[in-house]
Amino acid sequence: MSSAAATSDNLPEDTIIDDGEEDSKVWLSFTSPQFQLLNIPPQEILLMKQRVAEMEKEAVKLRELQAAAALESTAAAGEDSPMETEEDKSLADGRSIYIGNVDYGVTPEEIQVHFQACGTINRVTILCDKFTGHPKGFAYVEFAEPEHIDAAMTMDNSLLHGRLIKVTPKRTNIPGFNRGRGREPNVALPTTLKKGVGLMPYLAKSLPTPEKQQMLRHFFSRQSRNQLYPGSIITVTVDHAPMTFTGVLLAIRRRGPDTSFVVRNIIQRTGVEMQFFVNSPHLKEIKLLQKPPKGRMRRAKLYYLRDAPEKMSMLAGNKKY
Numbered sequence: 601m602s603s604a605a606a607t608s609d610n611l612p613e614d615t616i617i618d619d620g621e622e623d624s625k626v627w628l629s630f631t632s633p634q635f636q637l638l639n640i641p642p643q644e645i646l647l648m649k650q651r652v653a654e655m656e657k658e659a660v661k662l663r664e665l666q667a668a669a670a671l672e673s674t675a676a677a678g679e680d681s682p683m684e685t686e687e688d689k690s691l692a693d694g695r696s697i698y699i700g701n702v703d704y705g706v707t708p709e710e711i712q713v714h715f716q717a718c719g720t721i722n723r724v725t726i727l728c729d730k731f732t733g734h735p736k737g738f739a740y741v742e743f744a745e746p747e748h749i750d751a752a753m754t755m756d757n758s759l760l761h762g763r764l765i766k767v768t769p770k771r772t773n774i775p776g777f778n779r780g781r782g783r784e785p786n787v788a789l790p791t792t793l794k795k796g797v798g799l800m801p802y803l804a805k806s807l808p809t810p811e812k813q814q815m816l817r818h819f820f821s822r823q824s825r826n827q828l829y830p831g832s833i834i835t836v837t838v839d840h841a842p843m844t845f846t847g848v849l850l851a852i853r854r855r856g857p858d859t860s861f862v863v864r865n866i867i868q869r870t871g872v873e874m875q876f877f878v879n880s881p882h883l884k885e886i887k888l889l890q891k892p893p894k895g896r897m898r899r900a901k902l903y904y905l906r907d908a909p910e911k912m913s914m915l916a917g918n919k920k921y
Contacts, residue, residue: 689772695746696770697753699739702726703761708739714760715741719748740770800856807857808879816878819886820852820859828852828861831892836863836876837885845874846889 699711708724715721723742728735743749749769756767793802808816819828828834828849835846847865850873857879864873876883 692742693770693772695744695749696740696742697749698766698768698770699741700737700766700768701763702735702737702739702765703763704735704737706735706739706761710761711739711741714758715752715755718743718751718755720744803857812879815886816859819888820854820861820878826888828886828888829892829896831896832888833890834863835887835889836874836883837887838876838882839884840882847872847874 697715702711706726708726711724711726712721720743721741722744723740725740725742726735727738727740741752743752753767753769755765757764758767759765793799805813818824818826821827830849830851832849833846834849835844837844845863845865847863850862850864852861853859858877859879860875860877862873862875864871
């Protein structure tokens, strides 16, 4: 044991093995009685001390590397560019487009290829649900110049992954814009309205847009000479599938802003009835194709046509029966 101690005087008798972890320190005392009772050969003791010294050096190097990495990350964080301002976001929105009805399996590269003829593309963004990670079905494309948006608008209703996509200019997101449909949040209401007096006439005037008010007065007012009657053949245009629907007007439900009507037709030998609300933002236009025979038709006769699809088809096709 004395020869081993003489050959390793440069090492401490009590050595701590530290590999950088707080809970992994092991105390070794080569001079303790318990260690001497093990009767380990001097050569092995020397090898053990050398191994302990190497482990200490490795632990020191590890701490130095960790400190250097922390310094580099701090320096990199300080050199980051400033966050994008509201003005920068507004400029980016001014040269971006919104793409709706996007297939869930489409990739940003495929969208870039689809719009690359419109101009230089800076960025393609596909929105995903933050909980599931699944795409939401719409995307944004940012161009290098605002002039490219006009060319991109020509791609509206083009086919991408078997779907007709909807292309519109991207609007700038305004905090709180969707709350209250963009109306002024603080509108002073008369005391009588707060009590419920005259509430329905007030809503009838304030809820519909000017275009909807004109449509209500033109087609559904009893004082209008152009009012629709059950039995009329009309075409309704909406901004979603089926886009246009032509059929026989079965019924009208006049409820002010909640006015609606039912149209029926035969499509592929199947009777289809659709209810439209005049004040819905999806309804764009109503066209009167033909007035009912003798000015109007009995409602009972119209509902009887449900059991006579061939007569319904003849009536919708502007034929007599």
